[in-house]
Amino acid sequence: MDVNGIEPGWVKAFSSDLAQARDKFLNAARAAGAARVESFDHQLAGPDGERLACDVAFFGNPAARHLIVTISGLHGVEGWAGSACQVAWCHEGQATRLPADVAMLHIHAINPWGMAWDRRQQEDNIDLNRHFVDFAKLPDDHEYSEHVADVMCPDTDPEVRRAADARLAAFLQRAGRRHYGMVLQGGQYHYPDAPSFGGAAPCWSHEVLDRILATHCARAERVVVCDFHTGYGPYGYGIPLWHLSPGRQLDKARLLFGPTLEAPLAGEGAEDEFIQHGHLYGHVMARLPGRDVIAMCFEFGGEVLRPGQRALLERADALMWRDRDPLEQETRDARRRWRQLHVPDRDDWREMVWVRGRQVLRELTARIGQID
Ligand SMILES: [Zn+2]
Numbered sequence: 374m375d376v377n378g379i380e381p382g383w384v385k386a387f388s389s390d391l392a393q394a395r396d397k398f399l400n401a402a403r404a405a406g407a408a409r410v411e412s413f414d415h416q417l418a419g420p421d422g423e424r425l426a427c428d429v430a431f432f433g434n435p436a437a438r439h440l441i442v443t444i445s446g447l448h449g450v451e452g453w454a455g456s457a458c459q460v461a462w463c464h465e466g467q468a469t470r471l472p473a474d475v476a477m478l479h480i481h482a483i484n485p486w487g488m489a490w491d492r493r494q495q496e497d498n499i500d501l502n503r504h505f506v507d508f509a510k511l512p513d514d515h516e517y518s519e520h521v522a523d524v525m526c527p528d529t530d531p532e533v534r535r536a537a538d539a540r541l542a543a544f545l546q547r548a549g550r551r552h553y554g555m556v557l558q559g560g561q562y563h564y565p566d567a568p569s570f571g572g573a574a575p576c577w578s579h580e581v582l583d584r585i586l587a588t589h590c591a592r593a594e595r596v597v598v599c600d601f602h603t604g605y606g607p608y609g610y611g612i613p614l615w616h617l618s619p620g621r622q623l624d625k626a627r628l629l630f631g632p633t634l635e636a637p638l639a640g641e642g643a644e645d646e647f648i649q650h651g652h653l654y655g656h657v658m659a660r661l662p663g664r665d666v667i668a669m670c671f672e673f674g675g676e677v678l679r680p681g682q683r684a685l686l687e688r689a690d691a692l693m694w695r696d697r698d699p700l701e702q703e704t705r706d707a708r709r710r711w712r713q714l715h716v717p718d719r720d721d722w723r724e725m726v727w728v729r730g731r732q733v734l735r736e737l738t739a740r741i742g743q744i745d
Pocket residue numbers: 448451602603604
């Protein structure tokens with residue numbers, strides 16, 4: 374509520390559960406005149422037995438030369454900001470302001486199970502941003518096996534846990550940040566319970582995404598993907614994040630997203646950055662050959678954390694899902710805290726998200742046809 378007791382529009386665009394988010398998205402998309410609305414049902418249910426689905430809405434001319442694609446919920450629990458941006462974009466009548474040769478495709482909750490159950494991962498512990506690999510030729514992750522027991526060591530015996538942490542710290546010291554990150558966070562494909570698991574075969578979200586790309590994205594000459602996440606960066610601030618190698622597409626991304634774009638693998642300090650396998654962005658390029666694809670992550674910062682705290686919380690989340698019932702009270706509380714970390718329950722945060730979300734979608738709409 375603002376000082377006059379009026380709930381601003383951007384507050385209404387946020388949801389507290391997936392059923393509500395789906396309702397808001399589908400109603401807003403239809404009211405805003407979407408040319409096509411589609412739903413892809415998931416086989417599992419949410420914590421209250423609710424139906425789970427990924428919903429899609431296409432706006433503008435299907436033959437438009439330029440297409441903007443927004444994605445929410447790739448990392449499930451992070452999906453509430455992207456969902457709100459998609460809903461608010463519809464509420465504000467932005468669809469009527471699309472230029473004739475620009476179309477918009479909103480993909481809502483591409484990982485609906487993770488969004489409903491407060492997990493970054495899917496129901497099978499797959500991290501979707503480590504998942505888009507060639508499953509016949511998996512990245513080499515043999516070093517992960519030397520450390521997985523320490524990573525997944527439970528907290529129940531403090532002495533045992535301390536010893537495991539000491540071994541991980543020694544590995545970091547010995548290997549350096551880059552190699553340590555490559556091994557433990559770069560993506561692993563043989564330990565389904567452990568963090569950074571990329572899967573062993575294409576999962577449901579992968580197949581749904583490929584169908585959406587084939588149906589809606591193959592006609593455009595240029596496709597810009599803005600994949601909304603939360604949890605990286607300063608509280609509430611939106612950062613365009615380029616995960617691929619530098620090159621012409623990065624130059625174009627800089628023109629589209631402006632000077633705040635971060636590209637860890639380009640420029641100063643790039644040699645210290647570790648590569649993560651299986652991001653969505655290279656996959657979209659491979660799926661749309663001959664198209665000018667500029668595929669980006671867009672991160673909104675969540676709660677402020679101490680250095681190193683995030684890694685501890687991620688481990689606790691992995692152990693909880695391995696060992697506990699997700700519906701018992703203690704687990705429900707932990708899930709709620711985990712969500713608030715990514716999506717702070719404050720109106721100032723929500724306002725920052727939509728100010729930046731509106732800005733970036735407006736800039737993309739204006740610039741997508743002008744960067745040649
Ligand atoms: Zn994420």
